[in-house]
């Protein structure tokens with residue numbers, strides 16, 4: 001289990017700029033009535049959610065050999081979207 005790679009994935013709330021380490025965490029933040037964040041009331045909230053759910057890949061540094069971008073699929077995304 002390579003948990004260190006997953007731990008580098010970050011999601012930032014575009015409204016309050018808090019950082020979250022999983023899709024689950026930022027989704028709960030966005031849906032929570034207890035937070036003072038205004039993201040839920042934004043007219044762009046739906047677009048943001050679409051972007052969030054599409055964001056199952058994240059940039060995770062560069063390959064040393066050829067310098068191309070390396071993408072990872074967060075563990076939470078795999079769990080949320082299922083593997084069958």
Ligand SMILES: [Zn+2]
Nearest residue numbers: 013015016037
């Ligand atoms: Zn927020």
